[in-house]
Amino acid sequence: MLKPIHLSRRTFLAGSAAALLLASAARGQGPSLPKTITIHVGFPAGGPADTTARLIAEKLREITGSSVVVLNRPGAGGTLAAGAVAQMEPDGANLLLVSSGHAGAPALYPNLKFDSQRDFTPIVALAQSPVIILVRKDSLYRSIEDLMADMRAKPAVLKFATGGGGATLTSLGALLLRAQLGYDALAVAYRGSGPANIDLMGGIIDFSFDTVSGAIGLLQSGDVRGLAVTSKTRAAAIPNVPTIAETVKPDFDVTGWFGLLGPARMPAAVVTRLNEDLNRVVLAPEFRARLVTLGIDVMGGTPEAFGALIASETARWGKLIRDLGLQPQ
Numbered sequence: 001m002l003k004p005i006h007l008s009r010r011t012f013l014a015g016s017a018a019a020l021l022l023a024s025a026a027r028g029q030g031p032s033l034p035k036t037i038t039i040h041v042g043f044p045a046g047g048p049a050d051t052t053a054r055l056i057a058e059k060l061r062e063i064t065g066s067s068v069v070v071l072n073r074p075g076a077g078g079t080l081a082a083g084a085v086a087q088m089e090p091d092g093a094n095l096l097l098v099s100s101g102h103a104g105a106p107a108l109y110p111n112l113k114f115d116s117q118r119d120f121t122p123i124v125a126l127a128q129s130p131v132i133i134l135v136r137k138d139s140l141y142r143s144i145e146d147l148m149a150d151m152r153a154k155p156a157v158l159k160f161a162t163g164g165g166g167a168t169l170t171s172l173g174a175l176l177l178r179a180q181l182g183y184d185a186l187a188v189a190y191r192g193s194g195p196a197n198i199d200l201m202g203g204i205i206d207f208s209f210d211t212v213s214g215a216i217g218l219l220q221s222g223d224v225r226g227l228a229v230t231s232k233t234r235a236a237a238i239p240n241v242p243t244i245a246e247t248v249k250p251d252f253d254v255t256g257w258f259g260l261l262g263p264a265r266m267p268a269a270v271v272t273r274l275n276e277d278l279n280r281v282v283l284a285p286e287f288r289a290r291l292v293t294l295g296i297d298v299m300g301g302t303p304e305a306f307g308a309l310i311a312s313e314t315a316r317w318g319k320l321i322r323d324l325g326l327q328p329q
Contacts, residue, residue, distance in 0.1 A: 035067060039053050039056070040084065054070050057069065063281065082114060123271055123278065124299075125306040128296070136200055136223075147227060162208070162209045172320060185206075196208050216293075237296075259306050
């Protein structure tokens with residue numbers, strides 16, 4: 001049985017971030033930052049990664065006085081943008097917004113021209129959004145326990161969707177849950193959560209895996225219902241939806257995250273300055289409240305903590321991808 005490696009993300013919101021803010025205030029503004037900072041995003045405009053990057057850019061611009069722009073470089077699961085930033089000067093002028101898919105990239109794309117850990121400098125974990133199991137609003141399944149019991153009673157009959165195709169967080173989360181709980185259902189990979197949710201509401205599939213940020217609009221309108229989220233703690237945007245861990249699988253934890261990296265060998269003083277400024281952004285109450293409405297929870301914390309998260313998630317998802325022989329789609 002696959003055993004995930006766990007790293008509590010809630011520790012990012014503990015005393016370390018508060019200490020960073022106090023230290024920043026005591027030292028003043030620290031080293032100067034580049035006049036223009038570009039945040040490279042390896043995903044199309046309009047999605048959760050792009051939305052998070054643009055909200056961050058707006059607030060970072062106010063704090064630093066630098067011109068902060070967002071550049072979308074979609075393709076190959078975010079690895080095109082990552083490969084470009086890995087070769088840029090480590091002066092703080094170019095940053096990379098990565099998602100949790102960055103951790104699975106080495107196993108999924110074995111011919112990458114960069115190392116997903118050695119070629120980057122961790123700066124800060126920004127935000128997170130768990131996966132949610134959805135059913136249509138009139139579904140007979142009222143709980144995750146109901147769904148699991150029916151799948152065990154009717155092996156390979158129920159159909160479920162994962163948005164994004166290939167080895168996305170939703171598909172990996174579904175595979176990990178299936179491996180640990182032993183149920184049998186037919187997986188249907190979609191190119192995005194939009195088409196998957198259309199078929200869910202139309203009754204073509206029985207349930208789906210999506211991110212909370214991707215499904216928040218349908219959840220708020222009542223067009224779909226959430227049975228459970230995959231994070232260790234409940235999502236702030238939908239606190240009435242229980243977790244997998246508190247219902248059918250203790251300690252289960254699959255959460256998508258976003259964070260900022262720079263090229264390797266960035267000066268320590270620049271990393272510290274960026275980390276402190278970005279913690280000020282994400283831990284501000286109004287910013288936190290804004291992200292919650294989008295189905296996203298803030299993180300924050302130290303560069304070292306973010307680096308540890310990436311290392312842990314790389315080991316975890318790399319093993320699952322290799323064990324299952326997954327290929328990019």
